[in-house]
Amino acid sequence: MATTPGRVRSAFKSGTPARVHRNPFDDVLEQIDRAAEVLHPDADALEPLRHARRQVIVSIPVMMDDGRLRVLEGYRVVYDNSRGPGKGGIRYHPDVNLDEMKALAAWMAWKCAIVDIPFGGAKGGVACDPLKMSDGELERVTRRYISEIFDLIGPTVDIPAPDVGTSPRVMAWVMDTFSMKKGYVEPGVVTGKPIPLGGSGGRLEATGRGLLFVTRETLRRIGHVLSDSTVAIQGFGNVGSNAAKLLHAAGARVVAVSDVSGAVYDPHGLDMPRVLAYYRETRQLRGFPGTELLDNQQLLRLPVDVLLPAAMEGQINADNASELRARIVVEGANGPTTPEADQILSKRGVLVVPDILANAGGVVVSYFEWVQDRYGYFWKEPEVNERLEEKMVAAFDAVWTTKEKFEVDARTAAYILAVDRIIEARSLRGLYA
Numbered sequence: 001m002a003t004t005p006g007r008v009r010s011a012f013k014s015g016t017p018a019r020v021h022r023n024p025f026d027d028v029l030e031q032i033d034r035a036a037e038v039l040h041p042d043a044d045a046l047e048p049l050r051h052a053r054r055q056v057i058v059s060i061p062v063m064m065d066d067g068r069l070r071v072l073e074g075y076r077v078v079y080d081n082s083r084g085p086g087k088g089g090i091r092y093h094p095d096v097n098l099d100e101m102k103a104l105a106a107w108m109a110w111k112c113a114i115v116d117i118p119f120g121g122a123k124g125g126v127a128c129d130p131l132k133m134s135d136g137e138l139e140r141v142t143r144r145y146i147s148e149i150f151d152l153i154g155p156t157v158d159i160p161a162p163d164v165g166t167s168p169r170v171m172a173w174v175m176d177t178f179s180m181k182k183g184y185v186e187p188g189v190v191t192g193k194p195i196p197l198g199g200s201g202g203r204l205e206a207t208g209r210g211l212l213f214v215t216r217e218t219l220r221r222i223g224h225v226l227s228d229s230t231v232a233i234q235g236f237g238n239v240g241s242n243a244a245k246l247l248h249a250a251g252a253r254v255v256a257v258s259d260v261s262g263a264v265y266d267p268h269g270l271d272m273p274r275v276l277a278y279y280r281e282t283r284q285l286r287g288f289p290g291t292e293l294l295d296n297q298q299l300l301r302l303p304v305d306v307l308l309p310a311a312m313e314g315q316i317n318a319d320n321a322s323e324l325r326a327r328i329v330v331e332g333a334n335g336p337t338t339p340e341a342d343q344i345l346s347k348r349g350v351l352v353v354p355d356i357l358a359n360a361g362g363v364v365v366s367y368f369e370w371v372q373d374r375y376g377y378f379w380k381e382p383e384v385n386e387r388l389e390e391k392m393v394a395a396f397d398a399v400w401t402t403k404e405k406f407e408v409d410a411r412t413a414a415y416i417l418a419v420d421r422i423i424e425a426r427s428l429r430g431l432y433a
């Protein structure tokens, strides 16, 4: 069902910048309400889901390379731990704030419930710009941040992982700081580590690989195949770049990818191995030969079968949702579509595969990493990938069945499934008083 680019070039005279997004935690509350309208849970069962279990803010004094002391703000939120220890990434980004952490932690709780792994949801971060910091500064920030939340994390308590602005290198410092303070090596305290420190084969590509499986299953449900589909991807970090690589390798025509420098577009399909090599060399996509340069807003409006937003929250909003021309949106980022945009897309018949299902591949392989760390025996990468596929397809089927049963959109179905599973766990445990 590959769509042709048509008059796309002339349509893109100017790009509208995305409107500054509202509080993402309001989106979480609205999405819970939407699931509750269908599920009709007991009000007492629902109310705890509207509150984070624990929210911590810490000060992180750090000596910068120029000899000046800066005090950064760090956060760690555990939203829910009824199904297991808190689980979720650490984000380093200038916009990190408590409401964003709460929203992201809640989404982690729903995500873990949907893919049925024994974790609750958590998220942490530091308000800083890692792109402007040296390795030494990043290490000092990480070690002090982990020292400040030391009592609140651990393999059975709350397990961090990479997120926007952090990497396996940062996770190595997390593992080392925690282990040094404990006095013994504890690899299970954090996932997304480098392989020699107890990381798992396949973890680096896991979110992208999960997106590949979910995209394939979605297309299959509507009678299409990857090899006859066009894809545009916003964002070229770990998630976007690996999704682009794997979708291309699986036969999809990836026509556009973007980073902060802009989007590169070729309606005939990009040669992804060459794009990846160019990006590795220049650290930007802009200037990749033989392509048209678009901005990020133009990318979102391309006439493609699959649009895969893999950047930040609120990118698809009331300002641009009516202009999207994709048939399917597969959310690689967390919270890329606002609730208003969701409604617009749903009325227009655009199928949105929600973040809490679509991008769960990362946390699924984090779970596998944690399991391997805890029993000290490691699987071969093909085994990890096979188990990931099994988990993603099962979660996809569960969401799709719920969607058909309640005649709702895929996001509401995912929320129904998650809320139902968490409420069940909470009710089985009862109230500790």
Ligand code: GLU
Binding pocket: 087, 088, 089, 090, 159, 160, 161, 162, 163, 164, 191, 334, 359, 360, 362, 363, 364, 366
């Ligand atoms: N940061 C990733 C996410 O948002 C991975 C979290 C994890 O592996 O714990 O899903």
